[in-house]
Amino acid sequence: MFNFDFYNPTRIVFGKETVAKIDSLIPENARVLVLYGGTSAERTGTLAEVRQALGQRTVYEFGGIEPNPTFETLSEAVALVRAKNIDFLLAVGGGSVIDGTKFVASAAHFEGEDTWQILEAWGSNITKAVPFGVVLTLPATGSEMNSAAVITRSATKTKALLSNPLVFPQFSVLDPTKTFTLPARQLANGVVDAFVHTVEQYLTYPVDARVQDRYAEGLLQTLIEIGPKVVGEPTDYDSRANLMWTATQALNGLIGAGVPQDWASHFIGHELTAIHEIDHGRTLAIVLPSIMDLRRNNKRAKLLQYAHRVWNITEGDDDSRIDQAIQKTREFFEELGVKTRLSDYGMTEKDIEPIIEQLIKHGMTKLGEHQDITPEISRQILKASL
The missing domain is CATH 3.40.50.1970 (Rossmann fold)
Structure with a gap:
């Protein structure tokens, strides 16, 4: 740690x-x-x-x-x-x-x-x-x-x-x-935002921070449990209370203390919001699965831990379990009504280059927990998100 x-x-x-x-x-x-x-x-x-x-x-x-x-x-x-x-x-x-x-x-x-x-x-x-x-x-x-x-x-x-x-x-x-009067779209965005905030501080590489890991996993499991109910069912005080407290805990500094942090999904997502006005939470749901896939070698140990502890995936070889965890993550977002592909928002490959140009303009050329996500890798991530 x-x-x-x-x-x-x-x-x-x-x-x-x-x-x-x-x-x-x-x-x-x-x-x-x-x-x-x-x-x-x-x-x-x-x-x-x-x-x-x-x-x-x-x-x-x-x-x-x-x-x-x-x-x-x-x-x-x-x-x-x-x-x-x-x-x-x-x-x-x-x-x-x-x-x-x-x-x-x-x-x-x-x-x-x-x-x-x-x-x-x-x-x-x-x-x-x-x-x-x-x-x-x-x-x-x-x-x-x-x-x-x-x-x-x-x-x-x-x-x-x-x-x-x-x-x-x-x-x-x-x-x-x-939260009782909020539309489903905003609630779904909130669940995704809290989920990805947690992942940005958790899904990096191990530093034997057991408290932070277990804390983060508990937040993720809570969001998975309550997310569909919060978005799709009538208002329920207990589920809304748990969402509100989980979202607060996800980014109050506790789970990020003493651990490496990523934030590439957020920085790339910010440009999608700035240029195309896609809801912030939805940009995260678009970018995160591709980062998990393309950066699997850098994140392998934590991806396997995530698959096991958060999704209870224990069968198959390493890459199979990682694939399942990524798919489960995407399906969770989709279940909330949040689309996870750039094409779902009318974007094509020609829309990617302006985003890369903005990343470069804003100095976002060394992203991720290892500071090794270059503009070229960001381009690969966005292409994989189509």
């Missing part, structure tokens, strides 16, 4: 009817900006609950944060924070709203003229951030309990990452009933 330094200060408030508790978590004299996405937070009554909980505080609101939050939209929120002397932010939504809030929190006090520099430096130049909390409505990204965010610059179709301990949420309210 590698050396590691684990830190996570986010307070989790979990369960039914917990939105009201934000009153005790935000300073009484705070000037609050509530950030959210589209109309669903208003339509479902979540914003009304938030307003009631905030009571007599000075409250402003900023809506319209996109599913892939854009630098352009978030810059408007930054200007509002500065103009109104906002000193606390509250993200009401899923990963995109939370990611966007992290950028706003860090950009509001940024001393440089161009806040895009925060993304160019991957957040390393953040020295101060506005404190913020979260009311989670869509379980998927784990952003409610980590210090990372992905932001898109529409003008250049660039997706960029920031990560800094100063943008951990102070608290996150996780009420599983907030």
